[in-house]
Amino acid sequence: MFQASEKAGILLALCGLLLIGATSLGFSTSQYAMNLIGQIAAFALLALSLDLLWGFCGILSLGHGLFFAIGGYLVAMHLVKVTFDATGTPPDFMLFMGWDSLPFYYFQLDSIAYLIVAIAAVTTVVSFVFGYVSFRSRVTGVYFAIITQALVYMVMLYMFRNDSGFGGNNGMTGFKEIFGMPASGSTTAAFLCGGSLATLGLCLYGCKKLVDSPIGQFMLAVREDESRLRFLGVNTVHIKLIAWCISAILAAMAGFLYVPQVGIVNPTILSPELSIEIAAWVALGGRGSLLGPILGAVVISGLKFILTGLAPDLWPFILATLIICVVIWSPNGLADTSSHVASFYRRLGSLTSIKGRSQP
Amino acid sequence: MTFLRTYLLSVLLAIAGSVSADGQDRQDTSAIVGGLCSSKPTQMNQALNALGSFTVESSDPLVIENNARWALWIISALTKKQLVCSPTGSGFVKGEDELREAVTRELTKVDENVKLKAPFLHLPVRPTAEIIAATTEMILASVTNDAVSDKSLESLDKKPEQVNSRQFSYLLKQSNLPERQVKQLELVEAYQLLRSEDLTDYSTALAVLRENASRKSLTALIEIQSSLSPEASGSKVEMTSNAINAIETELQIGQFLSVLYSGLSYSSILFLAAIGLAIVFGLMGVINLAQGEFIMIGAYITFVIQELLASFAYGLMPFYLLISIPFVFVLTGGIGAAIEYSVIRHLYTRPLMTLLATWGVSIFLVNAVRVLFGTQNLEFYVPDYLVGGVTLFGDFLVTWNRLATIGFAVLVLLLTWILVNKTRFGVNVRAVTENRNMAGAIGIDTRKVDVLSFALGSGLAGLAGLALSTIYNVNPTMGTNFIVDAFMVVVLGGVGSIWGTLLAALLVGIVNVAIEPVYGAVAAKVIVMTLIIVVIQFRPEGLFSLKVRK
Structure with a gap:
């Protein structure tokens, strides 16, 4: 009936809702664990967004951190605005600049509905404009990857400026209250974690429906042979734009979920390194499968959380070795593991059957 | 009482009677020393000026020499706090364990009860002392026919109104x-x-x-x-x-020229970094995210050679940059070849995967260097012939180290052009770039061409690291600063084209340097990005693309 990714999506969403329900009934959980799971869920959503683009439409973006940051920065602006309205003192980074009130673009951001509309609008406009210009001039493959990388680098340089009103190199932090809840505390963490899990589950389910729909089939066709599709009279620019914009919105949602959980946003989430790391999650997990990249994000960011604490010097070497090995020997990432195992069993089976035949 | 009167009278008579040049001098000099001992800035400045005039009062070279030496001795004593004064205003110069009278330079002794104190050197007095010392040194040099040192001229130049x-x-x-x-x-x-x-x-x-x-x-x-x-x-x-x-x-105009000049030097580095990328990309369709790390490794090898020379062959130190060239090229090239052989050859059919694999390589290299050398910026010894420069026009200073970088890049450009266009290896590279299967069919060892060109690309990036070692900061993460610009150069210039890479490197480099100081780094990047997007609208494969069968 349901396929694996649909099942997993529903399961994740149910887990998330259950967590939210249990917490509102007074069930208490470990704040650290909730925070960790919630952050990893946000990363998984980010990996899913890139997988939809790269795994199903064949477009590699090395600048997905940009959309992650749009979501993250807007939600941080909302939190800053709420804190400002409550306390009346502007955040430190504005005091440094000598500003005593928020700049005009914080207008109305204290309303959550407006915030969500703003995130959707900004992400769509940015992704549409950039996507339209690049896809129309047929920038593909490695060229597209490089240009997106340059884009995210450029925005990072801008965000490092202290006069931009976005916190400069220190970023925005010191939030007093998150969506009407106190900023720290196990209840808040559990709610955010539950929300992230539920969103991840729903997005996974939605992505599965999308790739099975006619548009999803066209996306696969673009991945396999874009020129042939174009010769058949299909406007591939539209298909790529749809994939690109949906992917961007998913990434922005990930940022929206991530920033309240870590309580800070700064330009490092715009660094090209993070954007490449997202691609690494997808490649390690397996492009073209929806569950693989989620698994990749969970495994790698989980390992990162554990190992940066235990052996901070060792972690980069482990990550590098892991990436190189997987890329060389397992082109489809961890998703290939099952076929590796299967072929191993097949070989084992054929060995025993040969033995069996030789003893009549 | 009578004794005193007669004594005073006789002294007065003696002074009035013998107004010899010597006596006049003695009076002048003790007035000068008294002024210096006053510890008041205006009086000290006046005294210093009088000291200056005193050196050139006579026209006899011998006297001038003598007076100039004395003036220098006094000024150096003053600035070193060796000039000490008694409460009555007479000065002495303290030696190691001797005391000399300031005016006569004769050894003397002072009663232990007399408190000697060095006059305080006020802030406005210091430049005057420096300038008078500088002019006096020049006068001394001109009298003794020695060369005037540039240093004293420079200190005159700093405060010309006080001369x-x-x-x-x-x-x-x-x-x-x-x-x-x-x-x-x-x-x-x-x-x-x-x-x-x-x-x-x-x-x-x-x-x-x-x-x-x-x-x-x-x-x-x-x-x-x-x-x-x-x-x-x-x-x-x-x-x-x-x-x-x-x-x-x-x-x-001078400022325009200096922007152009530092743009050129940045372009040279970019060119050195990007030419390897462009060749390898044209040849194998592989984008090497670790190219920035080859730049870094090149700089670190230069550093190691500098340190080795410093401990084993100090005399060769001034030439360490030249000595490093072959080592850097061969070693970085070797590391590049090793990476090609172990990682990249598995991934020719999957160019996007090479991005990730080379990113893994770059993390590995950055952290290996960090563990070995630490994260701090390296200190490079700058040889004398690269220090300073010459002012050509207005404020336009042509610094030797940047000039050397530009010259070096031009040399590498010529050698690369000869290598690609005039040698058998170059013919093979071009053949494989145009059609890999056909080149293989007529007997070119395409694998060998791949490894060698990857090594060439890495070696050139290493040379970029050597060239920038005396200009930019060298630390394990320096590669990331160049890699984005180097990619832009490749995309803009078109793959596998030397002239395209050169033109694009010039454009990107000069735009970056010209825009950055005025409008900031973001504006520079925006302009380069817009430029690239506009170019790609008309020439999707870059400015100078080769016609390649795909």
């Missing part, structure tokens, strides 16, 4: 100075003449300043302009504003 005029007019009369130093003296004179009331003097000064346009002369002139009253000196006002305009224009 003692009598010493200075003496110096101007000397003919044994080299022309360059005479020019410098004339410039110093011009600053003094600016204060003159005489119109011809003033116009000469303006002419000299115009010839030596600099920020400093501009500020001096603007200062003068604001102090002039318009009705009193109409022609002076006009002359001044003309001179200011001329200097401003020249400064602007």
Whole structure:
């Protein structure tokens, strides 16, 4: 009936809702664990967004951190605005600049509905404009990857400026209250974690429906042979734009979920390194499968959380070795593991059957 | 009582009776020392100036030499706090365990009850002391026919208005100075003449300043302009504003040239980094995210060689950059070949995966270097022949290290062009770039071509690291600063084209350097990005793309 990714999506969403329900009934959980799971869920959503683009439409973006940051920065602006309205003192980074009130673009951001509309609008406009210009001039493959990388680098340089009103190199932090809840505390963490899990589950389910729909089939066709599709009279620019914009919105949602959980946003989430790391999650997990990249994000960011604490010097070497090995020997990432195992069993089976035949 | 009276009388008579040159000098010098001992800034400055004039009072070279030596001795004692004064105002110079009378330079002893105190060197006194010492040194040098040191000329140049005029007019009369130093003296004179009331003097000064346009002369002139009253000196006002305009224009041209110049030097580095990327990309369709790390490794190898030379062959230190060239090229090339052989050859059919694999390589290299050397910036010894530069036009300073970088890049460009266009290896590279299967079919070892060109690309990036080691910061993460720009160069220039890479490197480099100081790094990147997107609209494969069968 349901396929694996649909099942997993529903399961994740149910887990998330259950967590939210249990917490509102007074069930208490470990704040650290909730925070960790919630952050990893946000990363998984980010990996899913890139997988939809790269795994199903064949477009590699090395600048997905940009959309992650749009979501993250807007939600941080909302939190800053709420804190400002409550306390009346502007955040430190504005005091440094000598500003005593928020700049005009914080207008109305204290309303959550407006915030969500703003995130959707900004992400769509940015992704549409950039996507339209690049896809129309047929920038593909490695060229597209490089240009997106340059884009995210450029925005990072801008965000490092202290006069931009976005916190400069220190970023925005010191939030007093998150969506009407106190900023720290196990209840808040559990709610955010539950929300992230539920969103991840729903997005996974939605992505599965999308790739099975006619548009999803066209996306696969673009991945396999874009020129042939174009010769058949299909406007591939539209298909790529749809994939690109949906992917961007998913990434922005990930940022929206991530920033309240870590309580800070700064330009490092715009660094090209993070954007490449997202691609690494997808490649390690397996492009073209929806569950693989989620698994990749969970495994790698989980390992990162554990190992940066235990052996901070060792972690980069482990990550590098892991990436190189997987890329060389397992082109489809961890998703290939099952076929590796299967072929191993097949070989084992054929060995025993040969033995069996030789003893009549 | 009577005794005292007769004594005083006889002293007075003696002074009045023998107003010899020697006695006059003795009086002057003790007045000078007394002034220095006063510990009051104005009196000390006056005394220092009197000391300066005193050195050139006589026309006898021997006397001048003698007096100049004495003046230098006093000034150096003053600045080293060795000049000590008794409460009555007589000065002594403290040696290691001796005491000399300041005026006569004779050994002396002072009663232990007399408290000797060094005069306090106030802030306004220090430059005067420095300048008088500098002019006196020059006078001494001209009398003894030694060469005048550039250092003393420079200190004159810093505060031209404080130069003692009598010493200075003496110096101007000397003919044994080299022309360059005479020019410098004339410039110093011009600053003094600016204060003159005489119109011809003033116009000469303006002419000299115009010839030596600099920020400093501009500020001096603007200062003068604001102090002039318009009705009193109409022609002076006009002359001044003309001179200011001329200097401003020249400064602007000079600034334009210096932006162009530092843009060129940045472009050279970019070119060295990007040419390897472009060749490898054209050949194998592989984008190497670790190219920035090859730059870093090149710089680190240079550093290691510098350290080795410093401990084993100190005499060769000034040439360590030249000595490093072959080592850097071969070693970085070797590391590149090893990476090609172990990682990249598995991934030719999957170019996007190479991005990730080379990113893994770059993390590995950055952290390996970090563990081995630490994260701090490396300190490079800059050989004497790369220090400083020559001022060509206005403020436009051609620094030797940047000039060397540009020259080095041009040399590498020529060698690469010859390698690609005139050798068998180059023919093979071009053949494989155009059609890999066909090249293989006619017997070219395509694997060998791949490995060698990857090694070449890495080696060139290593040379970029060597070239920038004396200009930019060298640390494990420096590669990321260059990699984004290097990619832009490749995308803009078109793959596998030397001239395209050159043109794109010039464009990106100069745009970056020209825009950054004024509008910031973001604006520079935005302009380059827009440029790339516009170019790609018309030429999807870059400015100079090869026609390649796919």
